[in-house]
Amino acid sequence: MTQSERADIMTNSHAKSILNAMNALRKSNTLCDVTLRVEHKDFPAHRIVLAACSDYFCAMFTSELSEKDKPCVDIQGLTASTMEILLDFVYTETVHVTVENVQELLPAACLLQLKGVKQACCEFLESQLDPSNCLGIRDFAETHNCVDLMQAAEVFSQKHFPEVVQHEEFILLNQEEVEKLIKCDEIQVDSEEPVFEAVINWVKHSKKEREASLPELLQYVRMPLLTPRYITDVIDTEPFIRCSLQCRDLVDEAKKFHLRPELRSQMQGPRTRARLGEQQEKGLRGARALAAVVLALV
Numbered sequence: 078m079t080q081s082e083r084a085d086i087m088t089n090s091h092a093k094s095i096l097n098a099m100n101a102l103r104k105s106n107t108l109c110d111v112t113l114r115v116e117h118k119d120f121p122a123h124r125i126v127l128a129a130c131s132d133y134f135c136a137m138f139t140s141e142l143s144e145k146d147k148p149c150v151d152i153q154g155l156t157a158s159t160m161e162i163l164l165d166f167v168y169t170e171t172v173h174v175t176v177e178n179v180q181e182l183l184p185a186a187c188l189l190q191l192k193g194v195k196q197a198c199c200e201f202l203e204s205q206l207d208p209s210n211c212l213g214i215r216d217f218a219e220t221h222n223c224v225d226l227m228q229a230a231e232v233f234s235q236k237h238f239p240e241v242v243q244h245e246e247f248i249l250l251n252q253e254e255v256e257k258l259i260k261c262d263e264i265q266v267d268s269e270e271p272v273f274e275a276v277i278n279w280v281k282h283s284k285k286e287r288e289a290s291l292p293e294l295l296q297y298v299r300m301p302l303l304t305p306r307y308i309t310d311v312i313d314t315e316p317f318i319r320c321s322l323q324c325r326d327l328v329d330e331a332k333k334f335h336l337r338p339e340l341r342s343q344m345q346g347p348r349t350r351a352r353l354g355e356q357q358e359k360g361l362r363g364a365r366a367l368a369a370v371v372l373a374l375v
Contacts, residue, residue: 099126100168111138112149113164118157119149120164130167133190155185166194174201180217187221199226206233208240212247212254235263235353242275248282252290255279260297264352269302273312280317292323299348300331308332 102108102123109121127134137144144150152160159181166172172194174182179198186194202214203226215230234241238258241247250258258264259272266272276294280287295318300308308331318324334344341349 103168113152114149115152115160116157120160131190154188159185163191172197174198183221199223202226203229206230208237209244235261236265238264238266239271248279256294262352266352269299273298291317292321295324295327300327301334301349305335
């Protein structure tokens with residue numbers, strides 16, 4: 078037989094057929110050589126299947142760990158219901174992620190090093206991002222080293238900053254986390270007003286503990302970019318501002334920026350640099366103005 082008379086033919090059904098057969102064997106406790114015990118519930122399984130899907134189990138069954146040859150292995154750190162979901166994934170390639178189980182499922186997937194489940198959980202959480210939960214999801218992702226999800230939540234919080242700061246997750250942040258968010262150039266806001274208001278509302282939520290943090294946080298509010306009317310009518314009348322010399326110095330800087338245009342070139346710095354959203358808004362205003370001129374000339 079010549080080379081042209083033979084061919085290697087791949088089928089799509091073979092792997093799925095094997096998985097289905099192994100799952101049937103597991104369900105009937107046939108040829109199972111290990112039992113996983115979680116919360117006093119037993120889960121029969123096959124060492125080779127577990128080791129093939131999980132680096133955690135591969136290390137357990139191929140190294141000199143005490144569990145290597147044990148017929149029954151206790152698994153700590155997850156619930157029996159979560160173990161059932163994870164085993165179903167190992168044998169079926171399918172995982173059912175819900176709002177109710179994702180917070181248990183993701184840490185368990187990380188513990189047992191089941192990358193497919195971890196990825197499914199991250200994709201699910203990314204689809205659930207909302208102004209009310211994005212900061213919590215970002216922290217959850219960081220805790221479990223889910224880099225892509227953490228970045229997606231970070232970008233979401235920046236893009237929806239005015240809505241995000243209206244929710245409890247923002248109010249409950251510590252000073253360092255608030256500072257990290259408000260100093261970011263990528264915050265998308267039409268003006269600096271929601272940034273100033275977010276800081277004031279955060280301080281007012283716990284006045285005694287947070288009042289001392291106001292001057293430090295206020296330096297990241299780009300007050301020179303606010304309108305003179307907002308500075309005089311809103312900021313000047315805020316009691317927290319009037320009671321702090323450091324805060325009043327920052328307000329005076331903003332007033333000087335407006336009152337002395339000839340000094341603006343010397344005052345350039347982080348507080349006079351427009352954020353992403355402000356830059357986009359200026360660009361849109363410029364485009365609209367140009368379009369109006371063109372239409373007038375036609």
